[in-house]
Amino acid sequence: MPVSDPENPYDRPVFVARYARSRPGPPTDLFPLLAQLCDKERPGLVVDLGCGTGLSTVPWSGRARQVVGIESNPFMLRRARRAPGVEYRLTSAHATGLPAGSADIVTCSQSFHWMPPKDTTREIARILRRGGLLAVYDYQLPPVIDPGLDREFTELLRWCDLPTERTDKAAHAARLSRSGRFRWVRSFTLHHSETGGARRLIDLALSIAHVAARLPEATESREPHWRRFVTAAHRTLDSGRRRWWWAYDVTLAMK
Secondary structure: OOOOOOOOHHHOHHHHHHHHHHOOOOOOOHHHHHHHHOOOOOOOEEEEEOOOOOOOOHHHEOOEOEEEEEEOOHHHHHOOOOOOOEEEEEOOOOOOOOOOOOEEEEEEEOOHHHOOHHHHHHHHHHHEEEEEEEEEEEEOOOOEOOHHHHHHHHHHHHHOOOOOOOOOOHHHHHHHHHHOOOOEEEEEEEEEEEEEOHHHHHHHHHOOHHHHHHOOHHHHHHOHHHHHHHHHHHHHHOOOOEEEEEEEEEEEEEO
């Protein structure tokens, strides 16, 4: 049995469950783009590093012959969704145990910044075949839904001492270029839309580690910043599900 760390939200079942049901999957256009760039209509092996609960792993089911999700947190992996052709391995992103040159595509969704950069980049280059592709992509928070909700979400992030401006992921591209392990590196933006209601938006906020740490469940109702956010979510979204627009910062690197 894995031993949980009470100070780490990612070890808490409630936090992990919120994460699994509120976070978005990959942008739909990413799949045909990666298949085209690696010149494989149906990739042989896709490896999803830092796969968490499988949000970016399961969508490859049926699109690739084999999909392997790599995750070092057993509590996240317990919630990982199952799908044909998908398997999960409890190990680190810089020591996957996969054969050299075996992967057509490696992905890192909202996870690359958690990994030791040099060791992970070395491992990615090792398991990718020549002409294989790495895709690092991160979505911006909050999603665009409504100006009032955007303001309240931003204020909540500021109260939790989190950045409220767009985070520039240019460091990913620069680091991958400097590594000398890739012959082509390119950054760009993709968009994706989904629908959701008030409950999902509230869960999304509570799936951010800094917010969860600042808001122990026993004190949620007493925090004015949180009460304003929850009130705005219900006022705007309780009448029906609205479309959510996500922006993704994507960095590609070809071996």
